[in-house]
Amino acid sequence: METKKITLLYTSDVHGYILPTNYSDHQERALGLAKLATVIKQKRKHDAIILLDNGDLIQGSPFTFYHAKYHSDRPNPMVKVANEMGYTSSVFGNHEFNYGLDYLRSVIEQADFPWLSATVVNKEDNEPAFGKPYLMKEVDGIKIAILGVTTHYIPNWEDPKNIPNLAFVDAVEATKEWVAHIKKEEQPDVCIVSYHGGFERDLETGEPTEPLTGENQGYRMCHEVEGIDILLTGHQHRSIATELNGVTVVQPSNNAQLLGEVSMTLTKESGSWKMTDSKPNLLEVDASIEADQTIVNLVQDLEHKTQEWLDTPIGQMDGDMSITDPLTVRLKEHPFVEFVNKVQMDVANVTISNTALFNNDSPGFPKNVTMRDIVSNYVYPNTLKVVRITGKDIKDALEKSATYFVIDKDGEVAVNPAYMNPKPQHYNYDMWEGIEYELKISNPIGDRVASLNYQGAPINDEQEYDVVMNNYRAGGGGNFTMFQGKPVVKDIPTDMTELIANYIIKQKMIKVSNNSNWKVIK
CATH class of the missing domain: 3.60.21.10 (Metallo-dependent phosphatases)
Known part of the structure; x- marks a missing residue:
């Protein structure tokens, strides 16, 4: 045969x-x-x-x-x-x-x-x-x-x-x-x-x-x-x-x-x-x-041209924006996350923003920042959109993000295995700027937003808010269905790495800050 x-x-x-x-x-x-x-x-x-x-x-x-x-x-x-x-x-x-x-x-x-x-x-x-x-x-x-x-x-x-x-x-x-x-x-x-x-x-x-x-x-x-x-x-x-x-x-x-x-x-x-x-x-x-x-x-x-571009210095950080523990970054606001959200808010001219720490390899920014540092942290070719959503949509999105966490066998907040297998999906956990909130993970799923305020007062479920986010999330990516079909009031087609670079170049020296507007608790 x-x-x-x-x-x-x-x-x-x-x-x-x-x-x-x-x-x-x-x-x-x-x-x-x-x-x-x-x-x-x-x-x-x-x-x-x-x-x-x-x-x-x-x-x-x-x-x-x-x-x-x-x-x-x-x-x-x-x-x-x-x-x-x-x-x-x-x-x-x-x-x-x-x-x-x-x-x-x-x-x-x-x-x-x-x-x-x-x-x-x-x-x-x-x-x-x-x-x-x-x-x-x-x-x-x-x-x-x-x-x-x-x-x-x-x-x-x-x-x-x-x-x-x-x-x-x-x-x-x-x-x-x-x-x-x-x-x-x-x-x-x-x-x-x-x-x-x-x-x-x-x-x-x-x-x-x-x-x-x-x-x-x-x-x-x-x-x-x-x-x-x-x-x-x-x-x-x-x-x-x-x-x-x-x-x-x-x-x-x-x-x-x-x-x-x-x-x-x-x-x-x-x-x-x-x-x-x-x-x-x-x-x-x-x-x-x-x-x-x-x-x-x-x-x-x-390749040679790419390496030269990556090593081009563009600005400095006045303070520490390095990342040593990605879980800590996701449990309580970190200067790097606040910075990315502030760039988005500045470009879009709105008061509310969300972003993610896309993976566990993000090093944050050193004192002297190059293009290599930017692309090492912001790894996707995202653009930005400003979406008009309700207070209830914001709460629903926070509840969706809160499913990223579980309470482990030792009674500590840990990453939900569903976000690790079959592949890591850290990019589907958002952190917000412009609102104040607290997520309580010991509460049942769907009821973990323990507090949620905007400008010092509770968010109104019916009121509309303009929020800047990346195009992936604005389209409902990551099963954030509450954003699907919502009015896009502004489309910012420039790649986020360019927006971050332009912001740093313009500022020259970035004052590192952290207003601790949110946290995750047991």
């Missing part, structure tokens, strides 16, 4: 990381496409390879931010590298749209490979917006179908001006339709669904791991869509290599720290090929793996 072996390699959520650095300092890190390229070249020497990307490729690092903001007329560095590495296809991730459609179209035009998605469609005709949703690829005589699918939750996060005339259809329904079409019309030997989305339920128990909003639908796909052999996932930045309901599933973390791998064995039966075995695996990038010099050379010039 004749057999063949094919190795599927794939990346997801690379987020603009090519060189082995996270840009917070000059230390080498075990990540980046340059290191993965070394692994992939070794694999190609021995195996028949197909290399795919699963989305969120072009955005997410200071390197790609610098290109998009200052050198967008130059060839896209992520596409240059992906072309050199020999990708077969990529899927649109939600962050592909962050820099607008003109930027994205230039990326598509420069790519030597197709970008796929069955769920990103034109509003007027519901047809795939950027060409075919799937690709047929023959490898060593084996017919492989690759269907691209993007989480349809994008309108809940993305600035509408970045996705004009686009619609995003239900990922499960689109996958059902297109897998059935592919099976009938193409009769592939292997059907791969590359889904920029993750899992909404525990893979073993089936219990929900998040609100079932439709953001992640991988569990449903494995149980409801017939004909999928391999489901490649992403978006959640998890590390997964397993099988679910007979479907091989993989997810390779983020920032090119891992390379997803599926080793396929195909057997010829009655004149046709059938996949008889598939082994999922995650290949780790460690310190022993050297960055591929060809890849490094492709981006060296832009």
Whole structure:
């Protein structure tokens, strides 16, 4: 009986990381496409390879931010590298749209490979917006179908001006339709669904791991869509290599720290090929793996310019704005959080603001501030919106943020495990300026706002207030549904990193302050 072996390699959520650095300092890190390229070249020497990307490729690092903001007329560095590495296809991730459609179209035009998605469609005709949703690829005589699918939750996060005339259809329904079409019309030997989305339920128990909003639908796909052999996932930045309901599933973390791998064995039966075995695996990038010099050379010039930009001094802090314990920052107001909120309030000319400490790696600001310090703390390409909401909306938002905490077995306030697994979501806990409040975590969920005042008096549930927040939150991102559909009275389209930098440059010396307008208690 004749057999063949094919190795599927794939990346997801690379987020603009090519060189082995996270840009917070000059230390080498075990990540980046340059290191993965070394692994992939070794694999190609021995195996028949197909290399795919699963989305969120072009955005997410200071390197790609610098290109998009200052050198967008130059060839896209992520596409240059992906072309050199020999990708077969990529899927649109939600962050592909962050820099607008003109930027994205230039990326598509420069790519030597197709970008796929069955769920990103034109509003007027519901047809795939950027060409075919799937690709047929023959490898060593084996017919492989690759269907691209993007989480349809994008309108809940993305600035509408970045996705004009686009619609995003239900990922499960689109996958059902297109897998059935592919099976009938193409009769592939292997059907791969590359889904920029993750899992909404525990893979073993089936219990929900998040609100079932439709953001992640991988569990449903494995149980409801017939004909999928391999489901490649992403978006959640998890590390997964397993099988679910007979479907091989993989997810390779983020920032090119891992390379997803599926080793396929195909057997010829009655004149046709059938996949008889598939082994999922995650290949780790460690310190022993050297960055591929060809890849490094492709981006060296832009990398040098990025590093110079990051090390440009822009102002000073008069006082301590460093962060040593992120939990403490979230329990009682910290000067850094107050500063970010004050920047937002100053730019928007309003008296109420909210923001988040996005992750546990934020170092705060040193005495002498550079662009590197700003992008190390403010890691997302957010813009600002001023939303008109009621006092009840503010209270509801605080109650939602209060679910970030639990009382642990020692009787102390701790982070709710739901905000840590399946992926960290520290960015979904907001801290406010311009109001005074106290959250009491020993109270039942939904009744944790122990006090809430505005300008010395209790907030009026019916009164309207103008609040500045980032565009992700203003659209209801993080399941802050109380903000969805509310009037946007001002749109500030400048990236927050630029707003922070401009504020510091203008002030030159920032007086560090902390008015302690809120706190979290047991």
